[in-house]
Structure formats: structure tokens, C-alpha cells
Amino acid sequence: MIPRHLQIMAAILLVLAVGLGYYNYRLKHRAERRQPKPALDQLPVAPPVTGPTSTATLYVADDKTGLLTRTTVTIPLPPDSSERTQQILRNLLTLYQTAPTTHNIGEGSDVKNVYFVKNGLVVVDFNGAFADKHPSGILVEELTVASIVATLRANNPQVEKVKFLVEGKDRDTLAGHADLATPLDAVNFSQMVKDLQ
């Protein structure tokens, strides 16, 4: 038989433990609510790269005009071609996610990897947010795809075909329209980009 004073003590401790647990939960919940959402331009889209700066060409889409604008940026770029291209594309995606932007893409879009394969094929692996949060529509999706393909080719003239992956997997369309199932012909896109400029 457990003495009565021990029973009372155990009960008090139990009540205290539950009460403190609940208080802790409320505090944490309140702190989470009060914490401001990170601003768009604070999102860790492009991690800082150190090293010598180089000039890169970007094709920037404009939703209002439905056109692409060729522009050059001077940014720190790593020597490895895959990392270098990834950095250039990250720069392009950051531009689209920084207010005021000329073209809307999904918040948190990022390039995970770039692989240069033989015969002019380049495989670009994007994160899930790039496709899942992208606005839907033929023109808006085409502007995104065209600006990426044109940027890739402008900085790597050997690129002939571009394959888009999302989280390492094939995807049929970007957001219901632009066909990503097969590698895109960068040469055909170059012709279209001329029309879009």
C-alpha cells in the first residue's frame, strides 16, 4: 500500500507536469505566430558564392509585354561549368522572386543541379516549388521555359537540348501547359526567342 502523502505528491507532480507541458505548447505556438514570414527577397534562393566575378547573360521574361529582354549581370561564379550554370539560373530565378518583378514564378523556386550530358544535352533539376507553385497558362509557362532555355544557350552555346526534371523526376508539364515530357530543342527555342524579343 502506497502511503497517502506519496499519492498526493505524485498527483500534484502529474498535474504540474501536464500544466507545464500545456504552457510550453502555448508559448511555442504564440512565438510561431508572432514570428514574421520571411520576405520574398530574404528567401535563401541563391546562396552566396565567393570568388572572382564574371559576366553572365540572362533572358528575362516580362508578363506585361509577353517578351524576353536580354540583359547581362556581373556576379561571382564558380569555375566548374555545372555549378556556374546553376548559379546563373539561380540568379535568374531570384530576379523573378524579388519585388518588383516582371515575371511571376513560384515562391521558393530553385535549381538543385545542372548536368551536362553528351551531345549537347543539359539536364536541369529544379525543386518542387518551381513546378508546383508556378502560375498556370500557356504564355506564362512558355515565358519561364523560354527564358531558362535561352539563358542556358546564351551562356553555353554547345547546348542543343534541355531536359527539365523536378526533384529528380520527369514531369509532363510545368503547370498544366508547357510540355516538359521530352527534352526541349534549344535550337528551335532560339528561333522562338528571337520572336519574343
Next chain:
Amino acid sequence: MNLRTYARWFPLALAALFAGLWLVPRAETQAERHLTVYAQSATYSVNLLPYSGQMYVGVADVLEPLGNVEAREDGKKWKLRFTPAGGREVNAEFQEGKNKGKIHGQDVQLSANFHMENGRGYIPLHNIGAMVPFFTGLQTDFRETPLRLFVGGIAISFREQVEKGATPKLILNFTGPVNPMVATEPGQVRLVFRRDPVVNAGADKVQTGDPNITGYSFTDAGGTAQLTINGAVPLTATFSDGNRTITIQPAPGVQIAGETVKPQEPAQQAAQTPPPGTPIPLTPAQPAAPAPPPQPRFVVVLDPAHGGDERGAAITDKIAEKDVNLAFARRLQHELQTRGVVATLLRSNDATINVDDRAVSANAAHPAIYVAIHAANLGNGMRIFTALMSPAGVSTHTFLPWHQAQAAYLDTSSQVAGSISAELSNRQIPVTALPAPLRPMRNIAAPAIAIELAPPDDDATNINSAEYQNNVAAAVANGIAAMKPKLQGAR
């Protein structure tokens, strides 16, 4: 978990399983129900909405293909303005949760309360037959059980004629041209009328008294009519009189009941079986009269993109791209038909169809032009897209690679896009023509374009403006009609 815990959860799991089994077939059955509407301008299907224990139908869904519809939500009220082609404007007003409404100033009573969902107004299915004449001024025949609505005395009836003897025939004479799907099975021919407004004025089951073609039965259900002809021998169906007459007879070479096999005359045998060593003539000995060359059909296939679970772009929080696509496709179909161009819809209700199936259906129709219809809230006006691919090295006379089927038609597709662009520019509608990597366009073995309708101004809801859509549809229809002589010549 111990045995007692399993025992505690078992009844709950069993209940969940039964609930699942009960709900799944129920959901499937409800998803399949639709009303088929037959009108002079179009035949189309409208999805039914199960609500409050009965079937409801969208008023605008039924009226849109019959004229201009402008509908808007005003608090609990739902207001509709309908203008039939060449007719007077009719205003109607209903209220959520009320079974009374007004059409053209006249009070109407519904069999159950009016219902609003996502800005669309629904009335009990039971009332649609009585409601449509108020708007169209046309006589309407509503058959509720088979879910068929005939607007404007359009129904096609038939009468049969039986010829017995050595060459038995069942001749079905229709009051208008029909184009059923014919399915032959042992001892049976089925004529399935999916788009023809065929009705039966006589008995549903008829016995012919002929031992070879024993009889037929007529059924109509789920928006489709079907004639099943039964026989003791394999049967074939032939069409004549501009598809107004269908003749059912035993298949050639079949021995019919009551016919005795006569020994062939030696001369006849000689005519049929060439002696060994004789070269078989490549041309018939007695050439038949040359048949007139078949006139190529000029059919435009309109493909309203997305549908069902696939909503497409969100034009606004309440307007889904799939609905705008279908509404615009119906307007375009109407505009094309008024210009003498036959246009069919690849999707006439809220169904999910994958891109491969769309391409297969479109290619099977051998269209003169394929038009994929999209909508977006970015920018203004209209965008016209052709397939982004290389045109070189593909012949139209060989098998085409699935992903390159469009390659041989790129030039013609660009001409169609140019013709439509010119018409849109004439009407001061902003237009951009571009190539784009789009499916199923690249799988279409015919001139193919995709169009993307954008709002007329900064207010995205105006994309549903009847006036705007009609103006754009008229321009697109003009552009397509202008290509008809050229494409027919090429075909």
C-alpha cells in the same frame, strides 16, 4: 498492440470499410450522369448535379450553346440574361433556397428550391423541359428517364420496312440523316446514336416474322439511343439516301434460312474460279460504273482543354480555366456552324481526358483543323500557338512518330494561325502568334493550333463576358472559314 486493442478497433475498421464500399460506387454513378441536349445548332451534354436528394441541372450550361448567356450572382439572387440567335432578350431571376423565380416578367414555380454553386445557378432537372421554351420560344420535348432534351422539334423518327424471301432486308427509313456507331456481333447489329436525336414512335420491340432478321428493339438511356437488330445469321448494315436509310441484310456469302444450295452452272463456276495457271486479272472483268470521288469532309475539331479534376489555370478564385474553355468552345462551335463549317467538340462536359486520348480522338476524326482551346488571366486578348518543333524530314504518307505527328503540317498550321490573327487584328483584339511546346498539339496529324483567351481588360472576370467571347469567337471562326477553300483543295 494486444488482442484486446485489435478487438476494440475491429468494428470501427469494419464500419469504415463498409462506408468506403458504399460511397465509391455511389460517387462513380453520380459522376457519370449527364443530360444530352439536341438542338438545331448543336448536340451537347450537360453534367447533372446531385443536390438535396435529386438531380439538378445548370441553367446556363443548357442555354449557353443556344445563344448569348450573361449570368451573375447578386447576393442570394442569381440573374440571367439570355439572347437566342436572332431572337429577343429574355431576363430571368432566381433566388437561392426559393422555389419561385421570374422569367421575362412571368412567375415560374420550381418543383424544389433553386440552388447556387460557384456562381452557377441550378434548377431541378424535372423543370428543365418546361423552362427552356420560356427562353428559346421553341417547342421542347424532355424525356426525363433517358435524360434527353429535344429543343425545337428536332427529333428524328423512323419506320421499318421488312422484305422477306431470298434476299431478306430490314430497311429503316429515318426522317433525317443519322450517323450511328455500328457494332456487329454474331447474330446482332447494334446502331448506337450518340449525337443523333433519334426517337421511336412505335413499339420498343418488333418481330419481323423473317427467320433471318428476326426483329429489333429500341432503347434510349443515359442520353444515348440504341437500335439492336437480331438475326439468325451474321448481318451487315449499309447506308444510303444521304444517311437517311439504313438497310440491314445478311452478310454476303452467308447461307440464309429457307434457301437451298443450287449447284452452280459450269459456266458460272468457270467465271468464278480461274483454271490453274491462269493469271488472275487485276481489274474486274465487268467494271462497275465509276463511283463519284468522295468529297473530303471539312470538320474542325475543337478541344476545350482540361476538365474534371484538372481545373487548369485559376482565372480568379471562382473562375476555373476548364469552364471558360468549354463555354468559349461552344460559342466558337456555334459561330463556325453559322458559317457552314462543321465543328465537333472533343469534350462537351466536365470530363477528364488525358492528352494522349485527346490526340487519338482528334486524329480519328481526320479533322481539317484541330483547335485546342485554353484561357489564362495573364495579359489581354488572344494568343495563338503552333507546335514548337522542326518541320524537316517527315512525310505525310508514312507512319508518323507519335511525338512528331504535327511536323508535316506545321506550314499549314502557321497559315491557319495567320488567318485567325488577321481577323482578330481587324477587330482590334490584341493578338500574339507564337510556337509553343504543347501537347497534344505535337501529336495531331492535321493542321493544329492552340488558342489562349485572355481577359479584355484588367478585370479578369470579364473573360466570361458574352459580348467579348462572341466577338473573339466570330473572329476565330472567320479566320478558319477563310482557310476552308485552301485546305479543301489541299485535301
